[in-house]
Amino acid sequence: MPEVHFTNLLIVTAVAFLAPLSLGFAPALRIPAVVLEIVAGIVIGPSGLGWVTIDAAVEVLAVIGLAFLLFLAGLEVDFDRLRGRTLRVAAAGFAASFVVALAVAAALGASGLVSSPLLIAIVLVSTSLGVVVPVLKDSGEIGSNFGQLVIAAASIADFGAIILLTLFFSGDPSTGTTTKVVLLGGFAALVAMLAVALRGAERSMRISDVLRRLQDTTAQIRVRGAVVLLVGFAALAEGFGLETILGAFAAGAVLSLVDRDEGLSHPEFRRKLEAVGFGVFIPVFFVTSGLRFDLDALFASADTVARVPLFLVALLLVRGLPAILYRGLVGTRRTIVAGLLQATSLPFIVAATMIGLQLGLVSRASAAGLVAAGLLSVVVFPALGLSLLRGGARRSAGALAAAPSVARPETLGP
Numbered sequence: 001m002p003e004v005h006f007t008n009l010l011i012v013t014a015v016a017f018l019a020p021l022s023l024g025f026a027p028a029l030r031i032p033a034v035v036l037e038i039v040a041g042i043v044i045g046p047s048g049l050g051w052v053t054i055d056a057a058v059e060v061l062a063v064i065g066l067a068f069l070l071f072l073a074g075l076e077v078d079f080d081r082l083r084g085r086t087l088r089v090a091a092a093g094f095a096a097s098f099v100v101a102l103a104v105a106a107a108l109g110a111s112g113l114v115s116s117p118l119l120i121a122i123v124l125v126s127t128s129l130g131v132v133v134p135v136l137k138d139s140g141e142i143g144s145n146f147g148q149l150v151i152a153a154a155s156i157a158d159f160g161a162i163i164l165l166t167l168f169f170s171g172d173p174s175t176g177t178t179t180k181v182v183l184l185g186g187f188a189a190l191v192a193m194l195a196v197a198l199r200g201a202e203r204s205m206r207i208s209d210v211l212r213r214l215q216d217t218t219a220q221i222r223v224r225g226a227v228v229l230l231v232g233f234a235a236l237a238e239g240f241g242l243e244t245i246l247g248a249f250a251a252g253a254v255l256s257l258v259d260r261d262e263g264l265s266h267p268e269f270r271r272k273l274e275a276v277g278f279g280v281f282i283p284v285f286f287v288t289s290g291l292r293f294d295l296d297a298l299f300a301s302a303d304t305v306a307r308v309p310l311f312l313v314a315l316l317l318v319r320g321l322p323a324i325l326y327r328g329l330v331g332t333r334r335t336i337v338a339g340l341l342q343a344t345s346l347p348f349i350v351a352a353t354m355i356g357l358q359l360g361l362v363s364r365a366s367a368a369g370l371v372a373a374g375l376l377s378v379v380v381f382p383a384l385g386l387s388l389l390r391g392g393a394r395r396s397a398g399a400l401a402a403a404p405s406v407a408r409p410e411t412l413g414p
Contacts, residue, residue, distance in 0.1 A: 008053060016037060035378055038286050066285045069282050097321075102117070128154075161352075169361070215269070223273060292354070294365075307369035
């Protein structure tokens with residue numbers, strides 16, 4: 001059995017614990033814990049104090065954390081909302097985003113700032129669904145038509161970015177795009193068949209009774225089943241020569257589609273999955289992402305530092321500009337808010353730049369600049385969007401209060 005040391009993992013998990021705890025003592029400081037986790041990872045890692053190195057224990061938990069992050073993102077996809085006009089407008093917005101991304105990435109490539117414009121374009125079209133959903137919940141917009149549109153757009157962006165990354169930059173570089181399309185189609189067909197089989201099993205009274213009996217015991221059978229689905233789909237994607245993050249995302253999407261819980265027989269199931277993911281594995285992934293962050297490459301020259309605001313503006317252009325298509329549905333103010341929320345991206349940037357570094361398609365300076373821009377997008381854009389939403393709500397409430405009241409007709413006495 002290989003020798004495992006827990007010192008590095010202890011420090012990483014301690015940072016993962018202290019980051020949200022410290023924010024809990026400063027509720028007015030509206031910074032997502034993920035930002036503090038990555039920054040703390042930079043501080044304690046090789047680019048900072050050098051307290052921690054990535055060993056086998058940290059690496060394994062970080063890989064599982066990335067898979068769980070994509071799994072929970074897939075679980076957020078609400079297929080009931082992905083239909084009708086909302087779906088058409090959100091899909092058109094993503095298509096427009098990709099066109100803008102190709103143009104922006106081509107300009108960055110022509111200027112010599114990036115070596116793989118297509119990869120950068122794919123990085124820029126993603127949206128962090130895990131950050132967008134809490135903002136909509138905080139603003140009370142999660143169930144509104146506006147909230148549904150933003151979630152639909154973010155879901156399509158997440159799924160589309162993963163598909164594009166898998167199609168062009170997964171598996172053996174010598175494998176042609178046509179072959180990858182065939183493999184992707186085979187993977188999708190197999191996933192669909194498994195989803196149908198799982199849906200049938202879910203409707204079986206005998207299986208449902210057993211699951212209900214074991215779901216809140218030490219067996220935690222539904223959680224174990226979800227983990228099997230996650231690992232199984234990741235292994236399936238790997239077997240097809242595709243990115244494992246596609247399998248993880250597909251597992252979450254399939255579970256969201258299959259497990260509707262219309263009878264409210266297991267209302268705590270998703271909360272348990274979030275507890276496992278966000279309580280154990282995902283924070284390790286983000287702290288480890290900070291450990292990998294190359295601060296020296298970012299500050300090697302003024303040119304590399306200048307890439308950070310440039311990439312941030314690129315995110316805003318690529319995902320914010322196409323939100324104009326939503327104006328007819330939600331109005332001008334909320335269109336601006338939708339653009340800001342769509343331009344919020346970090347987890348996919350971290351994952352995609354790691355793949356780019358492994359393939360030698362992204363320089364360490366560009367990778368550091370993209371991740372730094374993603375950090376800023378998570379800090380700045382949701383806060384601005386939430387401020388605009390609350391400002392609009394206050395203005396509406398003020399206008400309603402200032403409106404002249406309609407006089408009630410007097411009641412005639414006897």
